[in-house]
Amino acid sequence: MASMANGANNSQGTHGNAVRAILLATLLVSVAAAWWLTQTRGKSQRVAKQILADLRAGGLGQTWGKEPSRLLLIGRDAKGKPVAWRVYLRDRTEQGYAGQMLDRFAPAIAGARWTLTEDASVGDYRSDVRADVRAAGGSTMVALRQGRITIIESRGTLGRRASAGVPDNYIPEGMRSAVMWEVARRGEEATFATTYDGKSIADARVQFATITMTPQGPRTVRVGKAAVYEFDEAGEVSRIDDALGITYVRVGVEELFKTFPEARRLMPETDDASEEANTQSTPAQ
Numbered sequence: 001m002a003s004m005a006n007g008a009n010n011s012q013g014t015h016g017n018a019v020r021a022i023l024l025a026t027l028l029v030s031v032a033a034a035w036w037l038t039q040t041r042g043k044s045q046r047v048a049k050q051i052l053a054d055l056r057a058g059g060l061g062q063t064w065g066k067e068p069s070r071l072l073l074i075g076r077d078a079k080g081k082p083v084a085w086r087v088y089l090r091d092r093t094e095q096g097y098a099g100q101m102l103d104r105f106a107p108a109i110a111g112a113r114w115t116l117t118e119d120a121s122v123g124d125y126r127s128d129v130r131a132d133v134r135a136a137g138g139s140t141m142v143a144l145r146q147g148r149i150t151i152i153e154s155r156g157t158l159g160r161r162a163s164a165g166v167p168d169n170y171i172p173e174g175m176r177s178a179v180m181w182e183v184a185r186r187g188e189e190a191t192f193a194t195t196y197d198g199k200s201i202a203d204a205r206v207q208f209a210t211i212t213m214t215p216q217g218p219r220t221v222r223v224g225k226a227a228v229y230e231f232d233e234a235g236e237v238s239r240i241d242d243a244l245g246i247t248y249v250r251v252g253v254e255e256l257f258k259t260f261p262e263a264r265r266l267m268p269e270t271d272d273a274s275e276e277a278n279t280q281s282t283p284a285q
Contacts, residue, residue, distance in 0.1 A: 008159050032186035039074045044212060048169040051182045052120075055175070059118045063235070071237060072256045073248040075105070082259050084246060087267050088177075095122075099174050100268045109266070110197075114174035121146055125173035127197045140197040144172050153202050164206035167193040171211075181235040183213040184221040 017245040055063065075084035083105065090099040096117040103110045112127040123144040130137035138155040149170075150163040170193040171179055183190050191212045200207055214222045219231040230239040240248040257264045 044189045044191040045169050047183075047186075047188045048236060051179060051186070051190055052169065052171070052192075055178055055182065056119045056121070060097055060116065060120060060175070060178065061092075061118060063181070064090065064097060065282065066091070072251050072253060073240065074251050074256060074259055075240075075242075075246040075248040078245050084248070085260050085263055086248060087263075089268055096120075097174070102266065102268055104260070104263070104266065111268075112173075116172055116174050120172045120175055123172045124175060129197065138198060141199075142173055142195065149195075149206065151206055153198060153199070153201050160201045160204070162201045162206045163203055164208075167208065169193050170208070174215060177237065180213060180221050180223065180229055181231055184215050184217075184219055184229075184231055185235070187215045187218070189214045215270045 069089070071086075071088040073088075074088045075081050075086070076085050079188055085104050086098070087102045088162045089101075090097055093115065096115070096119075099113070101110075101112045101220040108130065110127065110129045112125065114123060114125040116123040121144070123142075125142040125144075126139060128137060128139045138153070140154075141152045143150045144166070148163060148165050151161070153160045169191065179190075179192065189212060191210055193208045195206065196209055196213050199209075211224045213224075216222050216228060219233070220228060221231075222228045225243055227240055229237055232238045242248070251259075256267075
């Protein structure tokens, strides 16, 4: 009996040692994974900060130039059916730049306007989203002033307001296309801070989100899990593949109006909305 008891104790001891070894190995793997993640994220955040610092130091005009720009896109599903369209506009101002965006995906419609100074230190942004073009929706307003943002969100009769200092890797509204092009051009992954319309305030505080941009080639960049953007040699967006399986490609104004007659009525006004030559240009954001 004593021999059997000793055998049982030895078995339990061996089993206990094995369990402790497994737990220790699991802990070491977890620590190593956490360290690797911290190092990787830290590097991509440093890249993001450097990109933003370089764009501010050189001025937005270094990337965008002085000429007005307009980008028109038609989105098609996997079967090739046109299901959506987008318009991006941008123009030079005395202080920097101003832009507009319209995104139509029936029955929803979203629009936005923004302004930025040359060094992207001061800006204003307002977006409006509606579930239907005839129905009231919500809006988000963002004011950037020297390293601090104030956000006002409105949904029906409800409104919320919050302010916060911005992280060094925060992308000002309207600046995203310039940032994406830099990520693709430099070939380094970068993690930025941003806010999302309608989701930027919680518990009376600004809710910053992270968005990682990953180069997919010399002129292609994946933005989070949402979309892949392709650029031409001049740094202009030529194609967008989004997470919903919709592919957007640049088109001329006549093709847009022919495919979506409503675009003629809804599209933001330009100095010459029918000028075909200006439709293949840089996006507004």
